[in-house]
Amino acid sequence: NAGVTQTPKFQVLKTGQSMTLQCAQDMNHNSMYWYRQDPGMGLRLIYYSASEGTTDKGEVPNGYNVSRLNKREFSLRLESAAPSQTSVYFCASSAVAGGRGTDTQYFGPGTRLTVL
């Protein structure tokens, strides 16, 4: 039982390049989330998916797109990377549908992204 997995673990991009961060969970959870964590700050929600087939913006969605491919997988895409997107990205999932923070969220190991 791997929980939440993320690929890649590390990535370096040049400004303007695109990439997709992958996330998968094997806990049969309904809701999934993407966060970013910047130094000295708590996590900020980028997008979430309250159930399979739905996605919604979080606090900081600009510059990102997401796809809930199926119940297990939720990807985050940077179409044209900018240095301001240098951060650690975490994927999370929770059991209850609705994307509500009332339910415990379980996190992946994170992706450390640097944009030069």
Next chain:
Amino acid sequence: AQKVTQAQTEISVVEKEDVTLDCVYETRDTTYYLFWYKQPPSGELVFLIRRNSFDEQNEISGRYSWNFQKSTSSFNFTITASQVVDSAVYFCALSEAESNYQLIWGAGTKLIIKP
């Protein structure tokens, strides 16, 4: 105004000392949820506890305990007889109706346990 305040940016103690990490929150909702997560140097986020606003009982789990006080809007976390492995950044988070139940995170407290 910050909804979740962790005023202690960094705490350093010697192993075996007790240490308390403070978390003060702000909400107008009567139903809300509070969480603590641990982020060790390896970087992953580990869930520690979830508490709803109707349950003010203090919680103890081994060397960890949590003191929830609605009167002071605080949800403090105490580690008894600290160990080097407790070194991590600890985050407190709030989920409330006014914010559509999205998790609102504190900035975290970095805890350093010296041997």
